[in-house]
Amino acid sequence: MENNYIIELKNVSKIFDDDTVAVDNFNLYVRKGEFITFLGPSGCGKSTTLRMIAGFDFPSKGEILLNGKDISNLPPNKRPINMVFQRYALFSHLDVYDNIAFGLRLKKIPVVKKDKNGNPILKIDHKKIWDLKREYNLIKRNKHLSEEEKEPKLNDLQSKIDYYKTTPVQSYSYAKLSSKEIDQKVARALKIVDLEALEDRDISTLSGGQQQRVAIARAIVNEPEILLLDEPLGALDLKMRKDMQLELKEMHSKLGITFIYVTHDQEEALTMSDTVVVMKDGVIQQIGTPKMIYDEPKNAFVADFIGESNIYNGTMIGNKKVRFLDFNFDCLDDYPLNEKVDVVVRPEDIHFVKDGKEMIKGKIVNQIFKGMNYQYTIMIGKNEVMVKSTENYPVGSEANLTIEPDGIHIMKKDFTTNVYTDAWINKNNEVMIDESAFSCDVTQLVPGSSLDEEGNVVSKDGKHKYNFNDADVVAEIALDKIEVIDDIESENCEVVGEVVDSIYVGDHYRYIVRTENEEDFVFVSPYSYNLNDKVGIAVKKEDIKLRLKKEVAEYEI
């Protein structure tokens, strides 16, 4: 073995039958014994990736290597990998003991067949040939691979098939584990998950937390090389979840096997993992240690998703100087002059200071007691700033704030889409981006839903109704979906702004239009505009992608 990676995913993509791309060109190298977490909003492809590692889905492109061997098309029962399912998937017709022993009872230990003289018996391995043929057909029928990609793989498999057809190999007989061996392993697993007293209980008599433990015991008793966990704590209450997080972490260090964990809970990911993989729309946004991801988020999405953060549009105005919130701050990152950047400031990095020593002044409009500290919302001009502090300041009073250079994180602007993290929905079901209303399709927040006459969103089965008035959302508009209207008096304009930046990229221009309220719209166009031109902007209803900041259930009526 040339490296110490236990599992490698190389250029893995998953394209479903209806041409939706669930995972796009995923590259990941996992070291033995690592605790790795896939983190992202629902539908980001994290579960699909996990299912490909488990073997329930096969990658459309790319390969998965386990200890350097290609397992991309191996069925799940042939992989030394076990999974803890989201809703446990315990067998209700078996009790706790039999659930845990299930995998052990199926386990077959190969024993080399020998003749009377003790020499191994050589035979044509028909099963191996059958397996290879199955894999051959799978690759042959894969419509996502081009002929050139298929050919070397198919040739390789064909030569293997030919080899096994003509060359006899050692044959095996299979022995099962004895009931005593099984019992000892089960007893050990029960001890690890602390369930010794409940081994004879029926599954239906257990609490959620206990079922969770049985599910974990059932997986680890098989001594897998990798344990996969698909949002295993999602169904538990908060207190229980916190306890289980610590216990899982402890179990991980005790067992020493690799854990791959999937969650949408950023706090869970940060608490437990050695490495976090942040995903969005099937694409890896950032891979790093929890600290790296929190302190140095790669883009505005990661910053917004991991922890609470203030995100502003900034402009570099000099060497390690950035302007945002109408103030010139010193910072540690160096970017070219006049570059438009995303500035991320964590709420705990903004400090209250005495009058006169401040960098920026604002007015406290809201205060929430959070137990450990107070969370303030402070208006500076038209910008909202979230600040955390242990000191108590009354609402309505003036706030004097400073930000240290190491609290300012500067990111190159992501120019693939316009992302507006502080958008909200108004009562007409329009999305408000910087004080201007854009008509949008709110039914996308609930898949398959429709609108009724009162403007409420009704779910597909008609059972749930939602009212998204005042809902905080993240709005995204692709660069090429923004229409530019030259006549700023036209009724079609949804917002008017000034061209502040233009770059010629290959065959088209990329412009930034800044509105009066300092919101930027980036768009691409083949036509040329001059700096300081006033233009109108309109976006088609279906081209605004929305994502709720809170759970959808909060808006149910």
Added chain:
Amino acid sequence: MVKKILAYSYIYLILLLMYVPILVLIIFSFTNATYIGSWNGFSFELYAALFQSEEIMVAVGNTVIIAIISAVCATILGSLGAIGGFYMKRRGRAVLENINQIPVVNAEIVMALSLVVMFVFIGNMIFGGENLFSFWTLLVGHIVLSAPFVYLNVKPKLQQMDPSLYEAALDLGCGPRQALYRVVLPEIIPGIFSGFMLAITLSLDDFIITAFTRGSGLLSGANNIETISTLVQAKIKKGPIPPEMRPLTTIIFLIVLLVVIGISIYRNKGTSYKNVMRKRLRARRD
């Protein structure tokens, strides 16, 4: 308090309505009076007459053979259909479900007549005018009657099942077929069992389809196959219900009762046996 009394008396009234007729039947099976209502004193005469009547014994034998064979076939067909349908794509499943629904809501007479027409048609067109009516046509009729009900009994069990159970079985080392036997089947076995019992019941007391599709064979030899229901029907035409039917139905009821009790005893015993083995293993743990 009053509410409680009312609630209980309601339940007991319904139970009474359900079980009093059976009780009356059992009591009157122990007297030899021809007409129900008159009591000629306690005797086992009717039971003796029942077992001596060759006619009835043949009908009972036929009924049981047909019920068991048709129920087994219908259970296999219906369960496989339900499992197959469950793992089908959405559109295929909808079609299958609708096709299955029609025989359930359809009038039995329509099914019986259409079966007759089909058998005659096949006999004429394929077998050159041969009379197909026999045990086999009767069996086909009964399977067609009960398979959709088995499907309907198994389907909800599959829907209640956590869809990741099958994947969990694969994950723990089962092949696809093993996963089906070891996990999916035990999960839906109550549905399959109740489907089987329903199929037996449907076949046992079926008259219309039996009367239309039967031919010669089984214990009836060269005569038309006689089942309990066709026999009773034939007797009623000529006179009152034969008194031997009273002990017969009593016996059927008692058998059903024994089966139900037997199952619950078996279940408890199964777990206690396992517990003994467990305890032995546990004692040896270090």
